Amino acid sequence: MDPSTTKQLEKEVTEAIERGDTAAALERVKKCLSDVENTPLNVAITGESGSGKSTFINALRGLGDEDEGSAQTGVVETTMEPTPYPHPKIKSVTYWDLPGTGTPNFKASEYLNKVQLKRYDFFIIIASERFKENHILLAREIQKMNKKFYFVRSKIDRDLRDSQERRPKTFNEKELLDKIRQDCVNSLKVNLNNIKSDSVFLVSSFQPEKFDFSRLLKTFEDELPSHKRYVFLLALPNISSQAIQMKKQGLESAIPWVTAQAAVVSIVPGLSNLNEILSLSYHIRGYVECFGLDKKSLNNLEERSGRSDLKHLMKSTFVINEITSDLLNGELKKRTGAVYMGVKSFFSWVPVLSAAVSAPLSAGACYDLLYYALDEIAEDAKVALEAAFGCSE
Numbered sequence: 001m002d003p004s005t006t007k008q009l010e011k012e013v014t015e016a017i018e019r020g021d022t023a024a025a026l027e028r029v030k031k032c033l034s035d036v037e038n039t040p041l042n043v044a045i046t047g048e049s050g051s052g053k054s055t056f057i058n059a060l061r062g063l064g065d066e067d068e069g070s071a072q073t074g075v076v077e078t079t080m081e082p083t084p085y086p087h088p089k090i091k092s093v094t095y096w097d098l099p100g101t102g103t104p105n106f107k108a109s110e111y112l113n114k115v116q117l118k119r120y121d122f123f124i125i126i127a128s129e130r131f132k133e134n135h136i137l138l139a140r141e142i143q144k145m146n147k148k149f150y151f152v153r154s155k156i157d158r159d160l161r162d163s164q165e166r167r168p169k170t171f172n173e174k175e176l177l178d179k180i181r182q183d184c185v186n187s188l189k190v191n192l193n194n195i196k197s198d199s200v201f202l203v204s205s206f207q208p209e210k211f212d213f214s215r216l217l218k219t220f221e222d223e224l225p226s227h228k229r230y231v232f233l234l235a236l237p238n239i240s241s242q243a244i245q246m247k248k249q250g251l252e253s254a255i256p257w258v259t260a261q262a263a264v265v266s267i268v269p270g271l272s273n274l275n276e277i278l279s280l281s282y283h284i285r286g287y288v289e290c291f292g293l294d295k296k297s298l299n300n301l302e303e304r305s306g307r308s309d310l311k312h313l314m315k316s317t318f319v320i321n322e323i324t325s326d327l328l329n330g331e332l333k334k335r336t337g338a339v340y341m342g343v344k345s346f347f348s349w350v351p352v353l354s355a356a357v358s359a360p361l362s363a364g365a366c367y368d369l370l371y372y373a374l375d376e377i378a379e380d381a382k383v384a385l386e387a388a389f390g391c392s393e
């Protein structure tokens with residue numbers, strides 16, 4: 001969460017409480033969280049037709065080729081317009097499938113003008129063989145506009161398979177990957193500054209749990225401005241335990257804000273049902289969906305991985321059971337009196353709120369419940385991934 005947003009919030013909530021308008025204070029905290037959840041993130045995917053753009057977008061969205069809402073793959077591109085693919089769960093995150101760059105007389109600046117360069121937070125330039133002049137021209141134009149771009153070398157599984165078939169005796173996976181990486185870097189280095197060996201990401205959209213897919217996601221996270229990071233983390237595909245961990249940390253970063261609402265609720269006269277007011281079920285159900293552990297997603301995962309027992313491996317009560325008010329009220333009661341010291345410092349600027357943190361139906365209970373639920377659900381996500389694909393690292 002942005003420090004300037006926190007400061008502004010602090011000011012407005014303090015003023016509302018001093019006026020005695022606790023309802024306004026509550027609305028303000030609520031709006032702050034919803035603003036963060038609705039921050040738009042637009043990612044452009046560009047490259048030649050057939051390079052694997054649409055398949056990559058599906059992998060980023062956690063979708064297989066046959067899933068509902070997936071981008072059509074293996075088809076000749078007919079549109080010259082960018083096609084938006086919203087993330088299936090995080091609606092403010094959109095991946096844009098840009099028209100192919102492989103046309104003769106390609107002019108990078110015209111192309112970027114046409115696709116509205118300004119709209120995108122960053123660019124992914126994909127090639128399934130070597131990077132060519134058009135890719136470099138494009139990167140340079142993007143650089144001029146002070147935007148970031150990333151080079152993705154796609155279909156790595158195919159290179160490995162082909163090489164293994166042709167040279168079964170001398171095949172060495174690591175050597176081949178190093179060679180492909182070096183070839184890519186060499187073809188880019190001549191015309192672009194600052195290209196290092198880790199500037200190129202080798203991916204297979206069919207096996208996103210392998211190669212550089214996770215490192216690519218981690219790099220996006222590191223390089224995104226902080227106010228965009230939250231939605232990006234929520235939108236991560238659950239492809240590795242690292243991605244699950246990143247997503248968990250993203251979700252965790254919002255818990256103090258939900259807890260902040262709880263602290264305000266506890267000083268608003270006449271409000272008592274924390275669970276309903278804060279829609280804790282909405283948040284916890286959100287965790288379950290975000291990690292792909294809702295019934296529909298688990299069914300899909302079972303189908304894709306050919307394992308029919310994934311549901312039985314789940315341990316969290318929030319994954320196994322329907323998340324009802326009764327379940328949550330029971331969980332909150334168990335935590336009566338829990339104190340979250342973090343909220344005290346988070347809210348040190350409003351003494352009355354700091355005191356409310358240890359009220360009977362407290363923000364502490366709310367914090368404890370959310371933290372515990374998130375932890376359990378993320379653990380189940382790792383178990384499901386490991387069981388489905390056998391490689392969670």
Ligand SMILES: Nc1nc2c(ncn2[C@@H]2O[C@H](COP(=O)(O)OP(=O)(O)O)[C@@H](O)[C@H]2O)c(=O)[nH]1
Pocket residue numbers: 047048049050051052053054055056072073074075077154155156157158203204205206207
């Ligand atoms: N083996 C392999 N094939 C891929 C991969 N990504 C895409 N393809 C295939 O390459 C072809 C073109 O992919 P598509 O995503 O439609 O490319 P686009 O024209 O750039 O959108 C399709 O037949 C895909 O199945 C990959 O990571 N591995």
Ligand SMILES: [Mg+2]
Pocket residue numbers: 050053054055072073074075077097
């Ligand atoms: Mg396509």
